[in-house]
Amino acid sequence: MTDSLETIAKRLQSSKFTGHSYMPIYDDLFSHLRNEPIQILELGVGDGNSMHLWLQGFANAIIHGIDASKFETFTHPRMLTYACDVSTPRLGLMFPKNQFDIIFDDASHKTTDQRVAWMSLWPTLKPGGYYCIEDIYMTPENGGVDEAVRWWIDKPGFRVFANFKTGFGDFRNDDVLIILRKP
Numbered sequence: 735m736t737d738s739l740e741t742i743a744k745r746l747q748s749s750k751f752t753g754h755s756y757m758p759i760y761d762d763l764f765s766h767l768r769n770e771p772i773q774i775l776e777l778g779v780g781d782g783n784s785m786h787l788w789l790q791g792f793a794n795a796i797i798h799g800i801d802a803s804k805f806e807t808f809t810h811p812r813m814l815t816y817a818c819d820v821s822t823p824r825l826g827l828m829f830p831k832n833q834f835d836i837i838f839d840d841a842s843h844k845t846t847d848q849r850v851a852w853m854s855l856w857p858t859l860k861p862g863g864y865y866c867i868e869d870i871y872m873t874p875e876n877g878g879v880d881e882a883v884r885w886w887i888d889k890p891g892f893r894v895f896a897n898f899k900t901g902f903g904d905f906r907n908d909d910v911l912i913i914l915r916k917p
């Protein structure tokens with residue numbers, strides 16, 4: 735596995751590359767996991783673009799995806815999808831405890847949904863695992879930057895990546911990524 739995650743995202747024209755600047759961060763954090771038999775969960779499947787990104791980027795990973803609307807399904811033995819709304823507080827009961835190594839929340843991007851999904855899915859993340867909340871909105875409707883980010887600050891392993899330039903070279907107010915690491 736030689737291509738960086740960013741190279742694969744660029745090739746697939748993933749919105750994580752074209753609309754946001756998350757890939758160098760993921761390359762940095764996840765390089766040690768690229769060939770491991772890990773389990774990844776993506777909230778928000780859509781046309782399956784990010785499912786293919788992780789499939790190609792993690793050679794031995796099982797890629798799980800959840801979506802509430804019409805979404806792509808796959809026959810690949812390392813890809814699984816589930817029809818479910820991530821704002822369902824009992825979402826986490828769908829999976830065993832300590833199942834996932836990485837969870838990406840790329841679903842509705844609503845502040846309330848992000849928090850409910852995290853509370854529900856946190857037990858399903860392995861110790862040492864990463865929980866990535868993409869597109870933290872910093873608009874006044876969501877309470878502004880203070881409110882959007884502050885809620886996460888006291889959560890385990892909190893890191894925020896914000897105000898970095900997108901691939902287009904301009905700033906987007908949703909180009910903010912929060913990553914928690916489970917102790």
Ligand SMILES: C[S@@+](CC[C@H](N)C(=O)[O-])C[C@H]1O[C@@H](n2cnc3c(N)ncnc32)[C@H](O)[C@@H]1O
Nearest residue numbers: 778779780783784801802803819820840841842
């Ligand atoms: C921006 S797309 C991202 C798709 C994929 N992660 C990618 O990068 O290619 C967001 C997806 O989240 C789904 N979604 C939105 N709200 C949701 C919810 N409450 N529960 C589950 N899925 C939701 C949408 O149907 C859509 O397919």
